């Protein structure tokens with residue numbers, strides 16, 4: 001689940017619909033986070049189930065919660081078949097930094113939980129690097145901290161061992177609870 005270092009033009013296109021609807025993101029959910037914001041009811045439920053079912057997942061949300069990073073979570077129909085999720089950096093403004101996690105809508109629910117945990121680990125990585133403030137510094141950070149896994153059309157994809165390990169831990173924890181209620 002590589003991180004996308006979005007091209008500048010893509011960042012601008014992404015930021016408009018996302019930043020337009022942050023306020024109502026968690027109003028109707030029993031779980032509420034001011035930093036991890038779902039764009040839809042489905043993603044809101046995914047976050048709530050991850051928090052309820054996995055201590056490792058809960059810890060990731062907690063770390064982001066205490067940072068200056070606001071992470072929007074949305075479902076995405078990726079044209080690339082192999083891409084299951086990614087984190088992109090949007091902007092820094094008013095003392096906050098904004099990023100977006102996109103989870104593949106095509107994946108089964110349990111897989112979406114793992115993908116979200118994986119991408120939340122990347123969010124924690126970005127949260128721990130306050131000098132990451134735009135697409136350029138985001139890419140510089142992952143060029144140093146991650147491994148370049150693909151590069152095409154101006155978009156570079158990076159991966160980190162920590163994110164792969166974190167998703168595996170969340171998967172183990174979720175298997176220990178009753179997943180019967182999950183879609």
Ligand SMILES: [Zn+2]
Nearest residue numbers: 001002003163
């Ligand atoms: Zn990744």
